[in-house]
Amino acid sequence: MSEFDDAVALGGRPGGDRTASLTEGWVIGAAVNGGILTALAVTAMRQAVEAAGGHGDALVFSAYFLSAAQPGPALLRPEVLRTGRSMSSASVAVVQADDRGPTEVERLRAMATFGDLDAQAGPVWRSAPPPDLPDPDACLRADRSAADFARAIRLLDRLDLRLDPRTAGWAVGRPSREGRIRAWVRLADGREPDAASLPFFLDALMPVTFDLGALGWAPTIELTGHVRARPAPGWLRVEISTQNVIGGLLEEDAVIWDSTGAVVAQSRQLAGVRMPVAEGGGA
């Protein structure tokens, strides 16, 4: 079993509450990575929808982050909202025991609509072209030994992440300030990408605000992703960008292309950021 499949494995039976174990290996800073938590939530919803007779590909999902998930046991409570001829919808609550008391605390509430990606694999009428990246071997390997900022990011051990040098200047104190980071990415253990792992990859990179000179954390408030096609095996290309950084909030958009150059997923998240005062900024 791959590290990813192990991370989204669920105890209990589809149709009822599910259990999961969040491990140290997917931690980033002070919390379990939002992407892996979202992939886990989508898995629980997918299995509930399939148990109710619905289709099993998440076409769209939204994750609302309510508190920082910690390594340890988690409980997932899926609810099937509707099963239809071509689409079905579900929600799920992800809760953990509260360190500070006898009660539980909700980490994440998510919703998703499922369908059949094969039925959507029609003509590509219009599509964002993939970014022109240097070969993976000509890109910068992002690993925990490479830079100070990366030491606390255990998640990087799970990924083979190669940053486009043109958008990685922030790692050496020279952010491009274009609000854009591009990279090749795949799972470090060689597991190939599929529709179920795309929700994870949409939130697997560093915050795009690194490229604006803000090297602090940018906690996700909400993330909505669309899965547009099944990815072919091989490297994924990811581009994250932002256009609006206002007060303490920004949107981060992500697009993923597979090894054939096809758009396979995209997302937008609302995140918090503390911009360094030296960056200026005007009304």
Add this chain to the structure above:
Amino acid sequence: MSEFDDAVALGGRPGGDRTASLTEGWVIGAAVNGGILTALAVTAMRQAVEAAGGHGDALVFSAYFLSAAQPGPALLRPEVLRTGRSMSSASVAVVQADDRGPTEVERLRAMATFGDLDAQAGPVWRSAPPPDLPDPDACLRADRSAADFARAIRLLDRLDLRLDPRTAGWAVGRPSREGRIRAWVRLADGREPDAASLPFFLDALMPVTFDLGALGWAPTIELTGHVRARPAPGWLRVEISTQNVIGGLLEEDAVIWDSTGAVVAQSRQLAGVRMPVAEGGGA
């Protein structure tokens, strides 16, 4: 009371289930407009959060459309998920009686996170510039008498919508095929825009696929919106666009600027579309 405030008025008390009346005036095609339904859902969540002591500005909201809402009574069941120091979250189910039986049917499930927009009104570090539109009087007035496609759109009576002629060629059989529509918009009865009405404006235009030569309906599967600032009084500028039309699905992005040129809201929706075969399209 304005037409908009009337449409989002709720019976019952905050903290419990709420009632609403969906009227013919907001119908578009065979369903009540998704934007007004979303604004109603956000209103119910906001009042529940405020009753629980939380902040009252929706910063982000997601609406999953489960079935087509019809004019008539509706019931809203809000649930407060979390109240925090700076942000609070809620969900809501919007249900109607089922025409085909004694049971109820869910129209919409939504979630939102609320905060204080004034606390986010800090420096604009980075922002999409407003599109350069001709003056409203030099734009095309979209009303129900103007074109065949518009007759069934009762919603247009609620809006003063002025389309940029450069992105309105579809109305006379000459779509630009750029995947972009721009317009000035305000409420027809003169009610000024505010943070509570922005969720409605994000889904008030015709589908962006009109500009790709697909004049059929494009039902919203899911819509997530971000409210980034309180709008100043006056005209709003809206731009909708799409980059990826794959098989029978597309994303539609919307950005709204207020009369001062500030970005005040943005959204992305996943919608269904049937592209005309004559449009071609390749793999």
